[in-house]
Amino acid sequence: MLLTRLAQVSQEVAATSARSRKVALLAELFRDAEAADVPIVIPYLAGRLPQGRLGVGWKVLGRPVPPAAEPTLTVAGVDALLTGLAQVSGAGSQAERSRLVGELMSAATDREQRFLIGLITGEVRQGALDAVAVEGLAKATGAEAAAVRRAVMLAGSLQTVAEALLADGPAALERLRLTVGRPVLPMLAHSASSVAEAVGKLGACAVEEKLDGIRVQLHRVGDEVRVYTRTLDDITDRLPELTSLALGLRGERFILDGEVIAFDASGRPRSFQETAGRVGSRTDVATAAREVPVSPVFFDALSVDDRDLLDLPFTERHAELARLVPEPMRVRRTLVDGPQDVRQAEEFLAATLERGHEGVVVKALDAAYSAGRRGASWLKVKPVHTLDLVVLAAEWGHGRRTGKLSNLHLGARTADGSFAMLGKTFKGMTDAMLTWQTERLQELAVEENGYVVTVRPELVVEIAYDGLQKSSRYPAGVTLRFARVVRYREDKRPEEADTVETLLSAHPGVKP
Numbered sequence: 001m002l003l004t005r006l007a008q009v010s011q012e013v014a015a016t017s018a019r020s021r022k023v024a025l026l027a028e029l030f031r032d033a034e035a036a037d038v039p040i041v042i043p044y045l046a047g048r049l050p051q052g053r054l055g056v057g058w059k060v061l062g063r064p065v066p067p068a069a070e071p072t073l074t075v076a077g078v079d080a081l082l083t084g085l086a087q088v089s090g091a092g093s094q095a096e097r098s099r100l101v102g103e104l105m106s107a108a109t110d111r112e113q114r115f116l117i118g119l120i121t122g123e124v125r126q127g128a129l130d131a132v133a134v135e136g137l138a139k140a141t142g143a144e145a146a147a148v149r150r151a152v153m154l155a156g157s158l159q160t161v162a163e164a165l166l167a168d169g170p171a172a173l174e175r176l177r178l179t180v181g182r183p184v185l186p187m188l189a190h191s192a193s194s195v196a197e198a199v200g201k202l203g204a205c206a207v208e209e210k211l212d213g214i215r216v217q218l219h220r221v222g223d224e225v226r227v228y229t230r231t232l233d234d235i236t237d238r239l240p241e242l243t244s245l246a247l248g249l250r251g252e253r254f255i256l257d258g259e260v261i262a263f264d265a266s267g268r269p270r271s272f273q274e275t276a277g278r279v280g281s282r283t284d285v286a287t288a289a290r291e292v293p294v295s296p297v298f299f300d301a302l303s304v305d306d307r308d309l310l311d312l313p314f315t316e317r318h319a320e321l322a323r324l325v326p327e328p329m330r331v332r333r334t335l336v337d338g339p340q341d342v343r344q345a346e347e348f349l350a351a352t353l354e355r356g357h358e359g360v361v362v363k364a365l366d367a368a369y370s371a372g373r374r375g376a377s378w379l380k381v382k383p384v385h386t387l388d389l390v391v392l393a394a395e396w397g398h399g400r401r402t403g404k405l406s407n408l409h410l411g412a413r414t415a416d417g418s419f420a421m422l423g424k425t426f427k428g429m430t431d432a433m434l435t436w437q438t439e440r441l442q443e444l445a446v447e448e449n450g451y452v453v454t455v456r457p458e459l460v461v462e463i464a465y466d467g468l469q470k471s472s473r474y475p476a477g478v479t480l481r482f483a484r485v486v487r488y489r490e491d492k493r494p495e496e497a498d499t500v501e502t503l504l505s506a507h508p509g510v511k512p
């Protein structure tokens with residue numbers, strides 16, 4: 001497929017507000033696409049770069065190059081060139097990158113140049129586009145939109161489903177059923193401001209402790225065990241203790257959902273950093289496992305004996321879980337019948353906090369498991385509120401922090417897929433974090449202006465703050481009071497960051 005086609009459709013989709021028109025435009029595009037183009041077309045439309053980072057600065061991109069008169073670039077050709085660009089390293093790499101970018105830009109028409117610059121700098125990310133693409137894909141291939149959505153949920157990626165559908169038609173969806181050994185995206189939770197609000201919304205529910213560890217999905221098929229993270233990375237080899245525990249369970253074929261966490265000798269949770277460090281360490285796993293052993297705590301069962309449990313009510317899934325997994329390996333919970341039992345739920349929250357955990361997740365008993373979604377039937381309640389924001393830029397530090405990228409510019413998502421800066425912070429960072437972020441942010445840099453380095457909006461950081469206040473200095477009309485870094489959230493994509501809208505609705509007293 002020619003890049004010009006994609007650039008034009010992308011422009012038209014952005015220009016129309018009618019969803020049906022967007023769907024029709026995408027359906028037409030998919031009908032014309034080769035299956036092999038799809039893994040490129042889908043991220044490009046959403047403003048994502050499959051290569052992640054290119055190491056190309058604004059200095060290189062901003063240099064005007066006369067556009068080509070005729071469109072000749074293909075989507076596959078551009079992708080190959082960008083892959084080459086991402087791999088350039090060593091002496092003379094800056095010059096080589098410049099040469100490649102020059103080559104690309106001079107082969108691009110005016111429209112293509114604008115599209116490519118937007119893509120490479122990550123200026124506009126159309127997070128909502130994937131949902132429209134699902135409908136476009138259904139329309140293009142004659143599949144049911146709901147069936148495509150479920151397949152995406154189970155396959156964990158729209159691209160996989162799109163390739164299969166375009167190659168083999170609706171019959172391909174059959175292959176994409178829940179299978180032990182193939183991870184699915186986990187169900188996520190919404191927030192509630194109190195246990196009373198959560199129980200009021202859900203009625204009969206389970207109130208479970210919310211452990212601050214790392215989400216894991218555990219698969220067992222006979223003697224084979226696999227462990228996946230929330231982003232579906234295979235971390236089996238890093239957590240050998242999970243394999244032995246799984247092999248000791250009664251069933252032979254199952255998928256369980258839970259959290260791994262490190263406890264200290266007295267049974268209290270160790271810090272999140274310790275658990276995350278352990279789960280992250282790939283070398284000398286044996287020593288790491290001795291120093292920071294982790295335990296799984298399961299809260300859901302997605303498949304047992306090849307029976308797909310996803311559409312069953314939580315009560316029934318939990319009964320399967322209880323049959324397989326003995327008590328100490330299951331999350332602590334209390335069942336409440338509805339708002340009349342709010343006291344009981346509040347006491348459970350208090351006891352959970354007392355034991356050192358971060359809060360509770362309140363779950364409707366009759367709800368199905370909505371893989372990959374923030375289901376309305378799981379509500380988390382945490383006394384300490386934090387925000388997940390995106391790093392837009394960083395400033396070179398001075399004094400003790402000379403040579404380090406320190407002060408972060410923080411952005412929340414806006415309705416149009418861009419990010420609005422909410423403020424800055426250099427507080428809360430450990431030395432290790434400073435070193436890590438300096439390296440990582442330089443890889444994402446697109447422009448350096450004095451001491452401010454602008455980056456592709458890719459990194460999500462969790463921020464604690466004391467309140468919101470009006471400010472004419474920032475685009476959303478508000479800024480954070482005493483923002484400080486809690487941790488980086490590499491498991492989250494920028495599309496999952498908090499929005500200006502949710503922030504404002506959490507602070508009804510502040511009017512921008």
Ligand SMILES: Nc1ncnc2c1ncn2[C@@H]1O[C@H](COP(=O)(O)OP(=O)(O)OP(=O)(O)O)[C@@H](O)[C@H]1O
Binds near residue numbers: 186209211361
């Ligand atoms: N009992 C539980 N049930 C479900 N999730 C739990 C539970 N205990 C801990 N968790 C963790 O909490 C997360 C649910 O919160 P959410 O889906 O909003 O993700 P999150 O944004 O990472 O949450 P947070 O930032 O609050 O940790 C799950 O991904 C899981 O890792």
